[in-house]
Amino acid sequence: MNRRIILSAVLFAGATALASHPSFAQLNLKQFGIGGGNSSGDAATGGASASGVSQLLQNYVGANQQVLAGQSSLASAMGLSSAAGEAQQAAGLLGGGTPSVSQLTQVGNTQQSLSQTLTQAFASRSGSASSGPLDKAAFSSGLESLGKGVSQYSSLQSSLGSVGQMNPSSLLQSGLNPQTAQAASYIAQSAPGQLQSLASTLSQAVQFASSHGISVPSIATSALKGL
Template identity: 75%
Template structure:
């Protein structure tokens, strides 16, 4: 009876989804799901395993958006810089919702496309002014963000499946669970896209006499 009640509650909050949706997130790594008892799940959740995952992801996105904003400003793209700053505001003030994370992800993708197009269009026009210091600062922030994204990989891509009942028993709130699900599904693809943008930015900087910080080049190792 308790199990049916818990599942009904999850259905009401939209959390009772197929296990395939969570295939990329190894919650067993945090002691949640699988063969763990509810007591162990609660201990793991309270120890901050999922919380740390969210914190690292949010921090990575803040660095990425800061980098994109600086790069856009350096290229004279004030509208894109403003978009990055607005998206960053969604990540302040507590745990963001899955919807907010999705908005941030969409903005990042749009900004990456805008920046890459700008790098390409100006590659053959070295006379167009670029704020070199702002560009270098942007490379440093974007490189740091990509590095933080890469550090998430040890927590993603596992074979564990989410046990909804264990999540409820552990005391995890629905917003946190949904946010963790979004990260599991989206982070790997976002990392590849951001690494591609960083690579294009480094190439542009190298061909325009702009200083490239070491964090930017080291973040691209392995890609």
């Protein structure tokens, strides 16, 4: 029993000494996103990060609005009125200030569903121009909007890594709305996969247009080349 007491005391003393060491304490705090550096430096960094997050969110919303407009036009051009309506409804979730994670998730799910619907439509009408309605002007317009959206999505990638490493405490202390911080976290996790899916849809849409005599806007091809 005495040996156990002595051993416990030694371990406790050692842990206390380590915890009191400045570098150890700083490391522990950093693991939880707190501490490290002086307060004025952290405040400046937090402020810049908050500004960057807000800009990232605005750019992400803008990219999604373009994507949904493109998907709506493509669906409408192929006579898929229900799918076109879904795209328009999802776009409505992005027009009222900072979107919640729930709204962003709904938009992302709708985009994924629309991409699958369009891909199936392209495949079912491959090589057959007379198997259903096809508004070539609307399809070309959809390509332009989707191309712009994919291009804007691509430009977000350089900011996503830094967002994932941001200090939540500093962002909140700088006055950033908690909802914005949560939305940024969602974007950092979801945007890369969304870009891949949308790029695939755009590529198939361009191929479909080329095989059906539809004008392909330059932004659609340049967006794919920029990936």
